[in-house]
Amino acid sequence: MTDLIEQPYRYVQRELVEPDWTRLPGWRHVTAEQWADVQWQRAHCVKNVRQLRELMGDLLGDELYADLERDQAERATMSMLVPPQMLNTMVPAVDEPMPAAGAAYTRAFRADPVRRYMLPVFSDRRTDWPSHPYATRDSLHEHDMWVAEGLTHRYPTKVLAELLPTCPQYCGHCTRMDLVGNSTPQVSKLKLVGKPVDRYAAMLAYLSQTPGVRDVVVSGGDVANMPWKNLEAFLDRLLEIETIRDIRLATKALMGLPQHWLSPDVVEGVGRVARKARSRGVSLAIHTHVNSAQSVTPLVAQAARAMLEAGVRDVRNQGVLMRGVNDTPEQLLDLCFALQDRGSITPYYFYMCDMIPFSEHWRVSLEHAQHLQHAMMGYLPGFATPRIVCDVPFVGKRWVHQNEEYDTERGISFWRKNYRTSIEGADESALSREYVYYDPIDTLPEAGQRWWREHSDGDASHAAAVDSARSSRELAGAQLG
DSSP, X not given: OGGGSOOSSOOXXXXXXXXXXXXXXXXXXXXHHHHHOHHHHHHTOBOSHHHHHHHHTXXXXXXXXHHHXXXXXXXXXXXXXXXXXXXXXXXOOSSSOOOOTTHHHHHHHHHXXXXXXXXXXXXXXXXXXXXXXTOOTTTTOTGGGXXXXXXXXXXXXXXXXXXXXXXXXXXXXXXXXXXXXXOOSSOOOOOOOSOHHHHHHHHHHHHHTOTTOOEXXXXXXXXGGSOHHHHHHHHHHHHTOTTOOEEEEEOTHHHHOHHHHTSHHHHHHHHHHHHHHHHTTOEXXXXXXXXXXXXXXXXXXXXXXXXXXXXXXXXXXXXXXXXXXXXXXXXXXXXXXXXXXXXXXXXXXXXXXXXXXXXXXXXXXXXXXXXXXXXXXXXXOGGGOOEEEEEETTTEEEETTOOSEEETTTTEEEEOOSSOOTTOTTOTTTTTOOEEEEOOGGGSOHHHHHHHHHSOSHHHHHHHHHHHHHHHHHHHHHHHO
């Protein structure tokens, strides 16, 4: 009977489908055995416009290639690197016929949500506010909170271990764009200076000497780019630290390169680590990064199941909320149900896109994120209803409804926290200070946009923006009183 009631969102179970890669001219003769081979996938990643043109043939118009080349030259903070598995999910031609080559296919390719964040083009970016005035390369100040090279201690009981600075795929919106990947014309990347063996030893030494840390996110980069024997050796030593209770392996490659996680040596290695973790009462989980329902294919589901069968406690998804990709209730719910129903992956978080350079066209306002969180409630099981979070600089993850105050005209929200980071041990005001986050300016009403046009330069303007927002907030409070 309830199926007859009209709802804002209509749930439909959908079977997963692997798009036919032979529809693309450059892969017309690729066999299923080649497609399943991780080395073939790595060797055939698209790294530049020339390789994309060789793959697509006449499907795409010349103006798209020119748009992409201009973005790489003038805007991109990440170099191009897209595995075949991910490219195959762009314009997948699963639910609809394959668009005709030329104008029709180019329009579909431009509109594709996976393309929008993996292969951004210059015309995607905003020209009025390509970057927020207070965007920074390391917007979360993770480098400032290093307690050893690559080891960020931001939360009281949790750390982030960046083992390497590379990934099998480079996302345009990467929050670690200051360290991860190759340099671009816009960004000269930082370099890890220590030898890997020395960096890992320093991380493990810190954790051994800091019993208050119980939870380690092992990341990078992406751990799928680390030779398995090296990763397993690090995990084995991590498991020897008695105070560690949770280990999370961060890998977008579970979706972007599932062939890696299906490789027999990796599956067997995960099984060994999982058995050791279980025997010591440690929870081992995998966190992946899927932003669109069309990315959840049978191979992705197979890789997730292989990890669960090998013994990891859970496979969870941490997506990023982005305009033009997944910023409607329908897009988010379709993705969550694809993950939960067929993918064996638990929806966990959606992060608001961070304030890095040239990201304004992806970011959404806090108000919109709050609307999306409300719109998702009640459809998914509670344990699989993801939280949308705002990663506030110097604070950390906060649910989008946890802001203290919010000036929607100027797009300035205020937040507090209940702990000190590793750089605030002597800061008496850390727990009483208000921290600030900013909406993308183009989403503001005209009065707010005008204010930013007049007050967008320098530290003095930053202070003025915050003070003005506080004054507006206090005036509104007095009027309500």
